[in-house]
Amino acid sequence: MYDYVFLALAKNCSKYLKNYFYFIKKLSKSYNVLVIVGENSSNDGTLEFLISQKKSTNLVILNTSELSKYSNRIYRLSLGRQILKNYIEKKKNKIKIYSNKRFRRCFKKKNLNKKFFENFKNIGKK
Numbered sequence: 001m002y003d004y005v006f007l008a009l010a011k012n013c014s015k016y017l018k019n020y021f022y023f024i025k026k027l028s029k030s031y032n033v034l035v036i037v038g039e040n041s042s043n044d045g046t047l048e049f050l051i052s053q054k055k056s057t058n059l060v061i062l063n064t065s066e067l068s069k070y071s072n073r074i075y076r077l078s079l080g081r082q083i084l085k086n087y088i089e090k091k092k093n094k095i096k097i098y099s100n101k102r103f104r105r106c107f108k109k110k111n112l113n114k115k116f117f118e119n120f121k122n123i124g125k126k
Contacts, residue, residue, distance in 0.1 A: 001032065002032050002033065002034045002058075003031035003032045003033065004027065004031055004032075004033045004034070005033075005034045005035075005036065005088065006024070006033070006034070006035045006036070007036050007037075007038075007081065007084040007085070007088075008020075008035070008036070008037045008038070008084075009037070009038045009040065009064065009077065009080040009081065009084070010037050010038065010039050010040065010042065010046050010050065011039070011040040011041065011042050011046070012042045012043065012044045012046060013042070013044075013046055014042070014044045014045040014046040014049050015044075017046065017049050017050070017053075021053050021057060024057055025056065025057065028057065028058070032058075033057075033058060034058045034059075034060070035057060035058065035059045035060070036059075036060045036062065036084055036087060036088070037050055037059065037060070037061050037062065038062045038063075038064035038067075038080050038083055038084055039061055039062065039063060039064060039065075040064045040065055040067050040068060040080070041065040041068055047061070060087070062083065062084065062087060064080050064083055067079060067080050
């Protein structure tokens with residue numbers, strides 16, 4: 001059973017991934033964490049970075065390149081999130097909490113990464 005499952009869509013966001021996986025590795029010291037990323041034909045090294053993180057992280061990378069054929073951004077995001085959700089349901093992963101966050105929003109600034117981690121440390125405490 002995973003304590004936390006993070007769902008993320010990724011396209012050309014390699015510059016944010018270092019902070020994201022720093023957070024994931026810190027959280028993984030205390031909790032069983034799974035990260036599921038839908039990667040959409042990045043050309044900035046995003047896929048290569050994700051592959052490099054598979055050695056040290058419970059990470060699943062899903063190919064979501066078919067999303068590129070849709071011009072409506074909102075439709076692409078909603079379809080991508082549905083693909084990730086379907087993956088969890090198909091695998092029947094037992095989870096306590098999952099987060100469906102975009103890399104750019106959560107990890108654009110290092111101090112936000114710290115605040116985000118602090119919020120997770122307090123989850124489950126009474």
